[in-house]
Amino acid sequence: MKTRIGIVNKISLAVIIPSIILLSATAWLVSRELKEKGGEISRQLAVKSAETIAAKIHAGLESEMQTARTLASQLGDLDSLTHSELERFQLKAFSGFLTNSDFAQSIWIDRLPVPETKDEQTKRELHTYAKNGNGTTAFQKRNPAQTSRAHRTAFLDISKGGKEKLLPPLKVKNSYPNASACVPILNEFGQFKGMLKYVFSLASISQIVKANSTEDYEVLLTNSDGKTLFASNKNTDKSNLLGQYEGRNAELRKVMDSGHGAFTFEPEDQDRIICLTPVKLGKSDEYWMLGVTYSLKRHWEAASEVFLSIFLFLTAGYLGLSLIARIAVTKVAKPLQILTEHLKRMAKGEIKSFKNDSNKKDQDEIYDIGRSLNKVIKGLKKKQAFAAEIGKGNLHENLKLESDGDVLGQELIRMRDNLLISKLKEDDEKWISDGLAMFANLLKDNDADTNGFSVTIISALVRRLKANQGSIFLIRNEGDDEYLELEGTYAYDHERVRENRIEVGDTLIGQCALEKDPIFLTDIPDGYTSITSGLGEATPSCICIYPLMAHDEVYGVIEIASFTVFGEKEKSFLTKVSDSLALAFRKIQTSEDTLTLLRQSQQQAEELKTQEEEMRQSMEELAVTQEHMERAQWELRLQRQNLQGIVDSLKVNILAFDQNFKILTINKALKSRYVGTVYDVMDVGVCILDLLDEKDKADWMPRYKAALAGKETELLLELQSKGLTSFRYYNVSPIFDDQNEVIGAAVLSNDVTDNKEYYCQRLEPIFYNMDTATVASNDQ
Numbered sequence: 001m002k003t004r005i006g007i008v009n010k011i012s013l014a015v016i017i018p019s020i021i022l023l024s025a026t027a028w029l030v031s032r033e034l035k036e037k038g039g040e041i042s043r044q045l046a047v048k049s050a051e052t053i054a055a056k057i058h059a060g061l062e063s064e065m066q067t068a069r070t071l072a073s074q075l076g077d078l079d080s081l082t083h084s085e086l087e088r089f090q091l092k093a094f095s096g097f098l099t100n101s102d103f104a105q106s107i108w109i110d111r112l113p114v115p116e117t118k119d120e121q122t123k124r125e126l127h128t129y130a131k132n133g134n135g136t137t138a139f140q141k142r143n144p145a146q147t148s149r150a151h152r153t154a155f156l157d158i159s160k161g162g163k164e165k166l167l168p169p170l171k172v173k174n175s176y177p178n179a180s181a182c183v184p185i186l187n188e189f190g191q192f193k194g195m196l197k198y199v200f201s202l203a204s205i206s207q208i209v210k211a212n213s214t215e216d217y218e219v220l221l222t223n224s225d226g227k228t229l230f231a232s233n234k235n236t237d238k239s240n241l242l243g244q245y246e247g248r249n250a251e252l253r254k255v256m257d258s259g260h261g262a263f264t265f266e267p268e269d270q271d272r273i274i275c276l277t278p279v280k281l282g283k284s285d286e287y288w289m290l291g292v293t294y295s296l297k298r299h300w301e302a303a304s305e306v307f308l309s310i311f312l313f314l315t316a317g318y319l320g321l322s323l324i325a326r327i328a329v330t331k332v333a334k335p336l337q338i339l340t341e342h343l344k345r346m347a348k349g350e351i352k353s354f355k356n357d358s359n360k361k362d363q364d365e366i367y368d369i370g371r372s373l374n375k376v377i378k379g380l381k382k383k384q385a386f387a388a389e390i391g392k393g394n395l396h397e398n399l400k401l402e403s404d405g406d407v408l409g410q411e412l413i414r415m416r417d418n419l420l421i422s423k424l425k426e427d428d429e430k431w432i433s434d435g436l437a438m439f440a441n442l443l444k445d446n447d448a449d450t451n452g453f454s455v456t457i458i459s460a461l462v463r464r465l466k467a468n469q470g471s472i473f474l475i476r477n478e479g480d481d482e483y484l485e486l487e488g489t490y491a492y493d494h495e496r497v498r499e500n501r502i503e504v505g506d507t508l509i510g511q512c513a514l515e516k517d518p519i520f521l522t523d524i525p526d527g528y529t530s531i532t533s534g535l536g537e538a539t540p541s542c543i544c545i546y547p548l549m550a551h552d553e554v555y556g557v558i559e560i561a562s563f564t565v566f567g568e569k570e571k572s573f574l575t576k577v578s579d580s581l582a583l584a585f586r587k588i589q590t591s592e593d594t595l596t597l598l599r600q601s602q603q604q605a606e607e608l609k610t611q612e613e614e615m616r617q618s619m620e621e622l623a624v625t626q627e628h629m630e631r632a633q634w635e636l637r638l639q640r641q642n643l644q645g646i647v648d649s650l651k652v653n654i655l656a657f658d659q660n661f662k663i664l665t666i667n668k669a670l671k672s673r674y675v676g677t678v679y680d681v682m683d684v685g686v687c688i689l690d691l692l693d694e695k696d697k698a699d700w701m702p703r704y705k706a707a708l709a710g711k712e713t714e715l716l717l718e719l720q721s722k723g724l725t726s727f728r729y730y731n732v733s734p735i736f737d738d739q740n741e742v743i744g745a746a747v748l749s750n751d752v753t754d755n756k757e758y759y760c761q762r763l764e765p766i767f768y769n770m771d772t773a774t775v776a777s778n779d780q
Helices: 009-072 081-098 149-159 203-209 240-246 249-256 295-345 365-391 407-445 450-465 507-515 568-621 626-649 668-673 694-708 754-761
Strands: 104-111 124-132 137-142 164-172 178-186 192-201 217-222 230-232 263-265 272-280 285-296 469-478 482-488 501-503 519-521 542-550 551-563 653-658 661-664 713-721 724-736 742-751 765-768
Touching: 009 178, 009 192, 009 203, 009 272, 009 285, 081 104, 081 124, 081 137, 104 149, 104 178, 124 263, 149 164, 149 178, 149 568, 203 217, 217 249, 249 450, 263 653, 407 568, 450 469, 450 551, 450 568, 482 507, 482 551, 501 507, 501 568, 507 519, 507 542, 542 568, 551 568, 568 626, 568 724, 568 742, 568 754, 653 668, 694 713, 694 724, 694 742, 713 754, 724 754
Parallel strands: 713 765
Antiparallel strands: 104 124, 104 192, 124 137, 164 178, 178 192, 217 230, 217 285, 263 272, 272 285, 469 482, 469 551, 482 501, 519 542, 542 551, 653 661, 653 742, 713 724, 724 742
């Protein structure tokens, strides 16, 4: 009789037989995948561990190398010291360092010859400073020729412009090995002066090696030759790693020579993975090598347990699926297909709500999936709108997170915050640069005196900072007395303006000028100062006091009060603009001093002329008496000598001549420049036209005649001689008598090379080649 198999059994057989086949195939695939993935994970763990430990060791060695650099930098510019002074300096400097350092052992100073006295030369010497057990420092002089070959080689390489050196570590009995960091000793001009060798213990490196070892892996540290320095386990293989694996895989040598990356190797006869990575040593071309051995034994045990669990789970799962497959397939397949199609559209970038009509009555898991999918789509739409607003530049747009785990939303908010910070920083930098450009134009166009210029600057500065009150004090000198004088204010009351003189060191303004540092006050007590208007008065929220400095010299102090507290933007702007203001005030002060000296010279010339006339009348009236005439002549010579002494004391070159171009006055500063030249004969009474050739007459006669006609002329010469360039400022001015009649002209000249930027802004330079032109055409 033929056995009948029902439809249920057929479906069951159709499910069970493929399930058994699938189960077997899955078990085999899981086993293979566990082995491959486990091996890959093990290699990644080994590489990550090796790179992490190598980074820690590199940081420790770099710290010691930096210590050596710091010590060497203290010895670079000591050429002015004698041999004995240098020894005392080094002993004092290194004794405290060796005593307080846990790892420093000794310091070797191998310097080029240093004179015992200023007229004596000595041979090159090696000084060593070593730590004693009793906390003192032992000093010893040694012959550099008797040091180790490694020391001599390092000195030779570094002296030829080589890089830093880290000598191979030396073993120390009953202690950790010592390493030696060799760095050059350079002066401020980068010239080689010697070598500093800093010997330090590798105890900290050994602690890193041991602290980073676990049951799963062991750590081995070797030098660049593959010789073992430290091992986390006494049983660790300490053979030469380079020699052991180089012949079997050429990648190892490539990784070590490059100085970065990692090389992994899995011995065929051992259940372990070995990872090797280099450790870069400071700025040298040398490296050490870190080896990590990762055991696979625990990995295989864990993999076996996972495989057994998965196998049992899959077996039960496949049997269960065989029983419920027929019932579930019809009910589940259709809504899943709908969800799948919608997800495919989402994968292509479409973000539309999911119409969840299936299973609405039952509200089963598939219905929940549809609801959850709609929540995801709603959240994506919010993030899409948020990103669109950010793209439009609305950096203040807000986004509500779906939950604490909304990673995408958090990253979008972080992106917005970073863009906002960048935008604010960019706005601050633009505000500062615009302000500096504005003040550069003010300084360029300035032609006012010190007081007018001060008022213009403090007014513009207060408005730029949106402050409420400000003042400028400038340094003044009366003999040895130095003080600050109020030159310009903005919105100050009359009582405050009357306090126009402050001694250096007095009050906060005087203290700022003395210490050359800004003062920033925010906690201002009531009654200290106030800002007033027509409606009332109030205490400011902050006061900024900044020195006006150029080339480390203070030229004045600015004080600004505001109702709002200044931020870093305003402080940075004040720091930068104060340098420019200091240079501007220095130029104005120099110009005013020059004009003052010129007026004094003209006044003295007028007084001399008056005195000469009175003397002539006295000589005519007292001609009958020889004694009186000789006395008048003596007084005249004395007055001339006094006037000439005043003129000679000036560093500015001064030359004065009359309407006939005969020299009336010439000071020592100008005569000394012509000593040994064809113009050495220039003196009082000589006609200046007799000293000039035709070319120089053509250049200077228009300016001389303009001065004799009552017009002042300024010019700036750019002089080039023997490849060097200098700038000289000239002022040709008329000389008036008591009736305001022109009686002559004065020529004042001065070297303004240091302030050429200021004069070049005012005058167009006239180029003269000193090697081809005459001296008179360039240095009148």
